[in-house]
Amino acid sequence: MMTRRALLAMSAAMLPSLTLGVRPAKATASDLSDPEGVIAAARALAQAPYQPQGGTLAPPFDGLDYDSYRGVTPKEGKAAALALGDNYRADLLPPGWLFPDPVSVDLPGHDIVFSADLFAFDERLVTRPDAPVDYSDMGFSGLRLRTRLNAPDRWDDVLVLQGASYFRALAQDTVYGLSARALSLGTGGTAPEEFPVIRHISVFAADADLSFGCLIDSPRASAALIATLRPGRETVMDCALHLFARQEIPDAGIAPLTSMFQHNDLGPARIDDFRPAVHDSDVLVIDNGAGERLWRPLANPASVQVSAFADEGLRGFGLLQAPVEFERYRDAEAAYHRRPSGWVTPQGDWGQGAVMLLEIPTENEFADNIVAFWRPASPLAPGAHRFDYRLSWLAPASVNLPVAPQDFALTPVHSASGVEPNARQGRLFVVDFQLDPAAPADIGELAGALVLDMTSGTGAEMGDAAIYPLAGATDVLRTSFLLTPEADTSSAELRLQLRNSAGAAVSPVWLYRWTRTSEGGI
Secondary structure, eight states, X not given: OOBHHHHHHHHHHSOOOOOOOOOOOGGGOSOOSSHHHHHHHHHHHHTSOOOOOOOOOOTTGGGOOHHHHTTEEEOBTTTBSEEETTTEEEEEEOOBTTBOSOBEEEOTTOOOOOOGGGEEEOTTTOOOOSSXXXXXXXXXXXXXEEEOSSOTTOOEEEEEEESTTEEEEOOTTOOSOOEEESOEESTTSSSOOBOOEEEEEEEEEESSSEEEEEEEEOSSEEEEEEEEEEXXXXXXXXXXXXXXXXXXXXXXXXXXXXXXXXXXXXXXXXXXXXXXXXXXXXXXXEEOTTSOEEEEEOOOOSSOEEEEEEEESOOEEEEEOOOOOGGGTOOTTTOGGGOOEEEEEEESOOOEEEEEEEEOOOSSSSBXXXXXXXXXXXXXXXXXXXXEEEEEEEOSOSSOSSOOSXXXXXXXXXXXXXXXXXXXXXXXXXXXEEEOTTSOOOHHHHHHHOEEEEEOOTTEEEEEEEEEEOTTOSSEEEEEEEEEEOTTOOEEEEEEEXXXXXXXXXXXXXXXXXXXXXXXXX
16 A cells, blocks of 8 residues: 555655656557547557556666655756646656656647756755766656645645646645545455556646546556646645447446545554544545435554445536545644545446445554545446546535535534443444535424434344534534444444434434444444
């Protein structure tokens, strides 16, 4: 798994970047300066056997580690701060450390061939070779784009494409957090995961919006991701994934989102940490084809957990960073309260399939352990497939998502749990719901008019339910229940929804998978 905390630090610390002389394989000899050329190149790749293209890194790039990689920075005017019209600047990123794969980059108005002379080297961290070095087989590791995102006189990061097919983007007043990928293969399966790699990046045009394409290759498939970027309070990417399968693929992951969740107060927690919460995302939200909004808090389980939310006519899904208050994290350096949320809205009908959620145990905050993506119900046959979607990068919050399938008066804003303090044979859960300011209701009267619709499946009981206004708040209802599992029950799928007296839903469906601790406790 990628060491992501270090990766995010790199993205924030290094200067901007550029264009490249390494060309894709001969099977992709078509013109890559427009979307059709990138798509044609991906199609051509799939018609030939897969050819790994990991180049041999030359000194000093071959010996870089976390610290020394920070000592290699693109030179402004050569590999950094390259003008793309009036609204964007580009930086080409150096190879080495976690990024050995060569990536070629085409930028309009620039023609730059890879050379070590494009970079500045901190002599305290990096030792340059004395003899001349041949860099003809090397390329950049990716591309960073900047724009005037937060202030008219400052070029801020808005998008970084680096590492396999990963990319990260920012909305206004956010810092790097969760990532997206162009494609995942075998994620959450029993065999080793396959990581498609970006071979080439082309920027097609840069006006108010910026359009670009990525040529991607992997043993079982090639692909072209064609995207248009619109930065702002909500940074939007309209994406078209043109996927070309070399063989039948039963485990494709479409529009993957990757994040980190270590702990919060929804326990049981095994993390000893001064901070009350550490995570880039804390909830998976799904707008399914049945018109429901599913609200599934994330977990750091004792063992790997895979969940599948079967659906047809998916409306959207995303990983949210819901709490926005600094006090919920108390980490000024990491600024978790400013990490963005990511939301995927399919364009067109993706048919039958499932939103998949992978939760991997972690003891720290330095590795991504959460992945969410769409998996088609039927294996992808050899040949061409296309998936169009909008990827929105949003400021953190529970209530700034795209419009729900229906208007809900109440939205979950906080979930927590702890061992029931008396008999200590069950786990007490509380879920807080915030009232929509537009909903004409008194919070006290509303509490008495609602019922909790709860289920837990076999082997566990949800009981002692209560609904009441949260003390000190005029717009928050707290619900609580006691989960009592049977002695031989190792997990339970919990479901909760608020309904009015007529039986109509007034909140999303809150879901959670309870599992025993590694010691067998509740």
